[in-house]
Structures are given as C-alpha cells and as structure tokens.
Amino acid sequence: MRKVLMSACLLGRKVRYDGGSLSVHDQLVERWISEGRVVSVCPEVEAGMSIPRKPAEIFGGNGNMVLEGETDVVEKGGNVVTDDFIAGAAIALELCKKFNIDIAVLAESSPSCGSSFIYDGGFSGNRTPGMGVTVALLRRHGIQVFSQHEIADANKAIHATSA
Template sequence: MVVEKVLISACLLGKQVRYDGNALSVSTNILDQWIASGRVISICPEVDVGMRIPRPPAEISQGDGYGVWAGTASVVESAGLDVTAYFKNGARMALALCRKYAINVAVLTDYSPSCASSAIYDGSFTGSKIDGVGVTAALLKKSGVEVFNQHNIEEANQVLQRMSR
C-alpha cells in the first residue's frame, strides 16, 4: 500500500505563522492519523518565501488567485503595498514540494490570499468575503493537485484513501 503525502497549511498544524502571529489550529482524528503515519508536509507560502511575522494583512484585489496568475488581479497589503510577487513565489514553493513528494492532495486555510480553496476576502479590507481561491490554491489546482480546506478534511481523506489503494 502506498502512503500518499498531503500538503497542509502550517497554521492549521498550530504554527504561529499567520499575518497576525497566530495559528488556526485544527484538531481531528484524521489529521492526527496523518501526522502519526508521516503523511504531512507542512507549508506557509508567505513565511517560507521570507515574509515576516507579524505582517500587514493582505487581500487579493480585482479577482482571485486565478486572476493573479492571469495578470488581472494583485495581492496588496492594507497600506497599499503590492506583494503579489511574494505570493506567487510562495505558491511556486508549494508546487515544488508537491512535485518533490508526489503530493496530489492539499489541505489549506480558507479565506487566505494564498491558501483559500473556496472563499477569499474581497480586497476591500472590510471583512467581506467572495467566492474564490488564493494564489497558492490556484496554482496547485491548475497543476492537478486536489485542494481542500480545514472544513473538509474528511473529503480530503476519502480522496487519499482512494489514491492509496
């Protein structure tokens, strides 16, 4: 039986890497089993590419992660600084990990401008959310990785089980 690796957002694993210096810890039996079996590869695209903790909040303006890759959207910090290049480089690092470890499933943090798989903040810094994906999630999805968020770990596990057969 092949043990498939899974890419996980570091903040979901309790690492204090979010923009505000906090974690977004998730605790499930499935995640515990993944960790115990050595399946988990951890990443924080922003921190791994050199962004500091804490850092100003960032949101995608004029679209989502797919728009960032198409050149029609950008990632900006609350004070207006364009940090798109950091987010794209972080996404490339995540994809490199997926290729290195033959990862086909990722569980990433929803609402993040990097990791969101279903909804992001709308770029207005008002707390409004829209349907969309982050920069890393978009690149991984375009490259064939199935991306889930912290709310659907069970679905990710079902996919991993099918792949391990």
C-alpha cells in the same frame, strides 16, 4: 503512502499574518501526522514574508487573476506583495512535486490558501467566492485542494486508489 500538503497554521504553527495559528484538532489529521503523511507549508513565510505582517487581500479578483497578471495582492496600506504570493505558491508546488503530493488541505479565506472563499480586497471583512494564489497554482497542476472544513473529504481522497 500518499502524503498531504497542509497549511502550517492549521498544524498550530504561529505563521499567520497576525502571528497566530488556526490549529485544527481532528483525529484524521492526528493520524496523518502519526503516519508521516503531512508536509507543512506557509507560502507567505516560505517566500520570505515576516511574522507578523500586514494583512493582505487580492484586489478585486482571485488567485487565477493574480497568476495571469490581471490583478494584485495588496497589503492593508497599499503595498503590492503579488511577487511574494506567487513565489510562495511556486514553493508549495515544488513541495508537491518533491513528495509526489496530489492532495492539499489549506486554510480557507487566505489570499494564498483559500479554496472556496477569499476576502474581497477591500479590507472590510467581506468574503467572496474564489481561491487564493497557491490554490490556483496547485489546481492548475492537478492537485486536489480542500479546506480545513473538508478534512473527511480529503481523507477519502488520500485513501482512494492512487492517482
């Protein structure tokens, strides 16, 4: 049975920077949980960051640029947390390897988990096309990443002939 990596916040766990969650109420996700398919992760928490914590954004770039050392992940107030985000991404990748996961559903807009959009680094609420650090690392290793708005597509990928 193919497993799927999911952002813990989407599963109702209060792990977001503000101590909240982004619970997804979807029949497909409920079925995945009942089938034992879901492996939960919050890269920031896995890397040792606190709940709550200051908001963080990728400064003028995207997850690939962070992995290449071209830009940083910075908390509001200026503290650089790049190493934590890279460590969290590595933990997520290790979970994928451990459970033979090649599909993930991660929280859109996050500097870790955003797959289509992230915030622009100015703490202004403006989103920009791009992906977070965890998504960039997972995609480099051939893992398909979907957002919580693409659960039906993720389900199709799960039930496609195995990779």
